[in-house]
Amino acid sequence: MTVNSDLEGQIAEWRAYMHRRRELHRTDTEELEDHLRGRITDLTESGLHTDEAFLIAVKRMGSLDELSREFAREHSERLWKQLVLPGEPDAPTAARTRRELPVMVLCAAIAALAIKIPGWFGLDMSDDDFGFYARNLSLFALPALAAYFAWQRRVGTQVIGILALLFILGAVAANAYPLDNDSHTTVLTAIHLPLALWLVVGVAYVGGDWRSERRRMDFIRFTGEWLIYLTLIGLGGGVLMAFTMGTFRAIGLNAEGFVQSWLLPCGGMAAIIVSAWLVEAKQSVIENMAPVLTRVFTPLFAATLLAFLIAFIWTNNGINVERDVLILFDLLLVVVLGLLLYAISARDFAARSNLFDRLQLALVVSALIIDVIVLVAITGRITEWGFSPNKTAALGENVILLTNLAWTAWLFLGFVRGRMPFARLENWQTRYVVVYAAWAWAVVLAFPPLFNFA
Structure with a gap:
């Protein structure tokens, strides 16, 4: 037996x-x-x-x-059939799609309507109320997306309660503090709250089974595929808005107000839900595209980082540690980790290391060196001018990224040398997601009072 x-x-x-x-x-x-x-x-x-x-x-x-x-x-014709045709799904799949489509439409409509509700209370998207919308942007669509996944995964009441409490906590943190539109902590909240709440959506996506490494990797893979669909929808939406304004202008009507007040914000919120539904309904299309994109952009980003390091050494110029520059470098490091995660999700763990693995190792090591350079610049500015919300947030984020990149490089080196199984690399990346979540919540909840809401 x-x-x-x-x-x-x-x-x-x-x-x-x-x-x-x-x-x-x-x-x-x-x-x-x-x-x-x-x-x-x-x-x-x-x-x-x-x-x-x-x-x-x-x-x-x-x-x-x-x-x-x-x-x-x-x-080979399957990819195009999956992309443009509904295909011939089996009976359970067809029945599930028929059930999920109206629920998705309902959740998308709720998200689209939610962003207009503040307008009923005198808040609009002008400069005076921009800070409110920046802090709360993720609260308009992500609760509806979490509700969609909670319904789809048939999660229990205990998980639903946890999800609701986390979203309420995010709403309180975004609105209870006396934050000015131009304060540094407002910007930090606007950046970190979406990340914190996106990982709350991840709890709904995995059906509450966050301890499962396989399910966490599924959510990481879903995130990348969702971004691809959202980008495609965003590009199509931009073309739609341009044609809408152009065609109405041809007959003497100005549609710019409608586009800015309704089509752009409501369409953007609905697109978040629709993109998630498309990932679930058309997984095979994007999962064929995503590994190809990873293969294309990994060598390009590796070459870019190496060129930056060479230029940095050659010119001996320091890094300007202004807020926009820090955000740019952090996004660059996040993209590197995203490329790595996508490659991990599509890899055969039993296969031996190859040239692409060595290229990924070079990418990780280059990102690690850049992270060290940025950290040195940040600590130098903090030593000279003291702590500020932006510099403290950047310091913490780069320390977190440095830890991840350093251990990733060590695991990758062990795998390339044949001394370590590749599965350890995936386990490390999926477990480290909790660290990102903890830091995002710390910035949202602790930074405003810690820095006197400046």
């Missing part, structure tokens, strides 16, 4: 990996699994232990990457 359960566990892990290869349909995976089981049976009947039979059978089937590429070549 134990032997059979061990074998089924190994096959389940193999099947889970095959399901992540979006070049393969479920029927393809079932066909390959039947083939695998047949080989295992033949090998065990010849006297091999089940563990040995499983390993030999998988080896004889060849590289899973090669299998995926072969199926992709044979069924």
